[in-house]
Amino acid sequence: MKLYDQIFDVVKQFRKLFSPGPVTNADVSGSITAEIFLIVSLVLSAILLRHVNVLLAGLVTLIVAILLISNIPLIPKFKIEQEDSLEKMIFYAVLVLALLVTFMYWGGNLV
Amino acid sequence: MNELIPLMVIVPLMAALLISAFSKLNKVTKIFAFVVAICLPLIPLLSNYGLHYFGGYEPMLDNVTGIMYHPAITYSFTFLQQIIICAVGLLTFLVIFIYLTKYKKVSGPYLFLLFLGTAAVTAMILTDDIFHMFVFFEILALAQVGIVAASSIDFSYEMALKYMILGSIGSPIMLLGIGFLLALTGSVNVTDIALAVHTGLIDATSPVFLLSLALIFFGWLYASGLPPFHTIKSGIYSKAEPHGAALLQSFTVVSMISIVIIMFRIYSSLPIFEVLVVFFSILAMILGVSLALTQTDFRRMIGFLAVGELGFIGLGIGLGTNFSITAGLFQALNEIIITALLFIGFGAVVHATNEVDTRKLGGILAYHPKVSIMLLIGGLAMAGVPPLSGFQSKLMLVQASLSCGFPEISILAIMVSIATFVVFVKTYYTMFLKPKPNDLDLEGKEVPKSMVFAMGVLLIIIILLGIFPDVVTSGISNFVGGIL
Numbered sequence: 001m002k003l004y005d006q007i008f009d010v011v012k013q014f015r016k017l018f019s020p021g022p023v024t025n026a027d028v029s030g031s032i033t034a035e036i037f038l039i040v041s042l043v044l045s046a047i048l049l050r051h052v053n054v055l056l057a058g059l060v061t062l063i064v065a066i067l068l069i070s071n072i073p074l075i076p077k078f079k080i081e082q083e084d085s086l087e088k089m090i091f092y093a094v095l096v097l098a099l100l101v102t103f104m105y106w107g108g109n110l111v
Numbered sequence: 112m113n114e115l116i117p118l119m120v121i122v123p124l125m126a127a128l129l130i131s132a133f134s135k136l137n138k139v140t141k142i143f144a145f146v147v148a149i150c151l152p153l154i155p156l157l158s159n160y161g162l163h164y165f166g167g168y169e170p171m172l173d174n175v176t177g178i179m180y181h182p183a184i185t186y187s188f189t190f191l192q193q194i195i196i197c198a199v200g201l202l203t204f205l206v207i208f209i210y211l212t213k214y215k216k217v218s219g220p221y222l223f224l225l226f227l228g229t230a231a232v233t234a235m236i237l238t239d240d241i242f243h244m245f246v247f248f249e250i251l252a253l254a255q256v257g258i259v260a261a262s263s264i265d266f267s268y269e270m271a272l273k274y275m276i277l278g279s280i281g282s283p284i285m286l287l288g289i290g291f292l293l294a295l296t297g298s299v300n301v302t303d304i305a306l307a308v309h310t311g312l313i314d315a316t317s318p319v320f321l322l323s324l325a326l327i328f329f330g331w332l333y334a335s336g337l338p339p340f341h342t343i344k345s346g347i348y349s350k351a352e353p354h355g356a357a358l359l360q361s362f363t364v365v366s367m368i369s370i371v372i373i374m375f376r377i378y379s380s381l382p383i384f385e386v387l388v389v390f391f392s393i394l395a396m397i398l399g400v401s402l403a404l405t406q407t408d409f410r411r412m413i414g415f416l417a418v419g420e421l422g423f424i425g426l427g428i429g430l431g432t433n434f435s436i437t438a439g440l441f442q443a444l445n446e447i448i449i450t451a452l453l454f455i456g457f458g459a460v461v462h463a464t465n466e467v468d469t470r471k472l473g474g475i476l477a478y479h480p481k482v483s484i485m486l487l488i489g490g491l492a493m494a495g496v497p498p499l500s501g502f503q504s505k506l507m508l509v510q511a512s513l514s515c516g517f518p519e520i521s522i523l524a525i526m527v528s529i530a531t532f533v534v535f536v537k538t539y540y541t542m543f544l545k546p547k548p549n550d551l552d553l554e555g556k557e558v559p560k561s562m563v564f565a566m567g568v569l570l571i572i573i574i575l576l577g578i579f580p581d582v583v584t585s586g587i588s589n590f591v592g593g594i595l
Binding site for chain 1: 270273276277280281284318321322324325326328329332333338339340341342343346383387393396397398400401402404405407469470517519520522523526527530533534537540541
């Protein structure tokens with residue numbers, strides 16, 4: 001019942017996602033689809049790690065699945081992080097650049 | 112007629128400058144812009160395949176090492192360039208046609224930006240010189256900023272400025288990467304650099320070489336709007352005039368494939384390159400479609416979908432086989448056409464309703480059946496419904512990832528296609544099928560005929576490419592065979 005309540009709570013939280021303005025059935029069903037799509041696709045992507053190590057893939061997939069499901073709703077959080085704020089855009093751009101350079105310079109030969 | 116190869120860049124570039132200089136002569140500007148726009152898709156069709164050496168400096172043979180060096184800026188024109196330049200030229204013509212018929216008094220600077228952008232992407236796809244590519248990449252970024260800033264949509268200036276600020280991070284980083292490559296190889300010619308890498312003259316495992324990949328790759332992410340730049344890319348699409356957005360997305364696709372082909376030729380010996388391309392492509396697909404599902408502004412929704420579709424292109428390139436790269440490049444061509452149709456179609460809806468919030472729309476099908484049906488087919492093509500062009504390229508990508516031993520990617524690609532379908536069905540129902548809200552006035556508001564004409568032309572191409580994909584894929588496959 002806890003998971004059911006959590007999912008029900010997700011639908012209620014979507015109301016904030018579409019404010020200001022009315023929340024239609026289509027919007028809520030679209031957001032629930034996005035929520036499920038996000039979880040399934042990230043878990044599926046984690047399975048790709050089996051090309052590195054099967055045990056690692058199993059472990060990471062399990063952790064990702066538990067983390068994602070226990071943190072629903074994800075879409076409002078995702079949307080807040082990906083709004084049109086210049087600060088957030090620059091933050092993520094610089095973060096990706098730093099990770100890319102660090103990983104390539106010291107670890108590019110490992111793959 | 113190899114002389115026509117440089118004209119593909121020179122004609123739109125000169126047209127841009129002349130239109131800007133004589134923009135006060137409204138009628139002359141209109142006629143001149145129209146004539147040049149017609150020429151754009153015709154020049155690549157008339158030109159022969161081959162190479163063009165600027166300044167006439169032919170390649171030189173080093174008698175000691177037996178290596179051929181390319182001192183001139185070289186343009187390489189093959190089937191891929193022909194089909195892509197022709198598609199962008201046709202789209203530029205349709206966009207300029209819509210613009211010229213929409214406004215009585217045309218803006219010279221706006222036409223200047225449209226032609227400048229077309230010239231820049233044409234040069235990027237033709238060039239075999241990485242620094243030349245960077246120069247036009249910068250020109251393209253400025254043209255894109257200008258096209259967004261020149262639109263009459265609220266907050267377009269702000270979005271254009273943000274894009275420019277992010278560009279001030281992406282572009283210098285890419286230039287730095289090119290500088291490292293120049294320092295390592297002493298050349299900016301891609302063929303020379305690739306030869307030096309593949310013959311072992313350069314240590315491909317050296318940290319500096321790897322760093323150059325990281326820096327150029329980051330610039331590529333900015334150019335193509337893959338994460339972390341997906342938000343700004345979808346933002347600029349939504350803040351540009353609909354016909355401008357149609358052209359902007361084609362610029363993005365062409366710059367994406369131009370840079371990634373160059374990177375592929377140089378870095379394909381490094382497995383990390385393909386891993387990076389696949390990683391960011393999957394991220395773009397997931398983020399683009401998830402965010403599109405939650406949008407209520409349909410322009411933003413199409414913007415996010417366009418970003419998600421870019422992931423399919425990257426996926427094809429990242430898998431690295433002849434078949435997958437062919438599929439990726441075919442997907443690029445399809446995306447240019449399909450997304451343009453959607454932007455123009457939804458632009459027609461904005462024109463008729465002056466509304467972008469899907470919650471305030473409804474019942475448009477009864478008032479604008481032609482636009483509605485064409486948009487429906489365009490949406491189905493984007494979702495990969497047979498027998499349309501999107502289906503063919505996505506099927507190829509699914510087959511390619513299966514044959515490469517990545518069934519997870521195939522499942523993911525199918526899931527993204529289904530989610531795209533959901534996005535489109537949801538939006539289509541809300542805008543076209545559900546009862547019209549009482550406060551929405553649709554009586555007597557016509558959609559410009561030029562927009563319907565443009566959609567019709569693009570729709571014919573989508574259907575033809577869906578039924579006869581071999582016309583394009585066999586030529587692309589030959590091109591890919593040459594670079595592998």
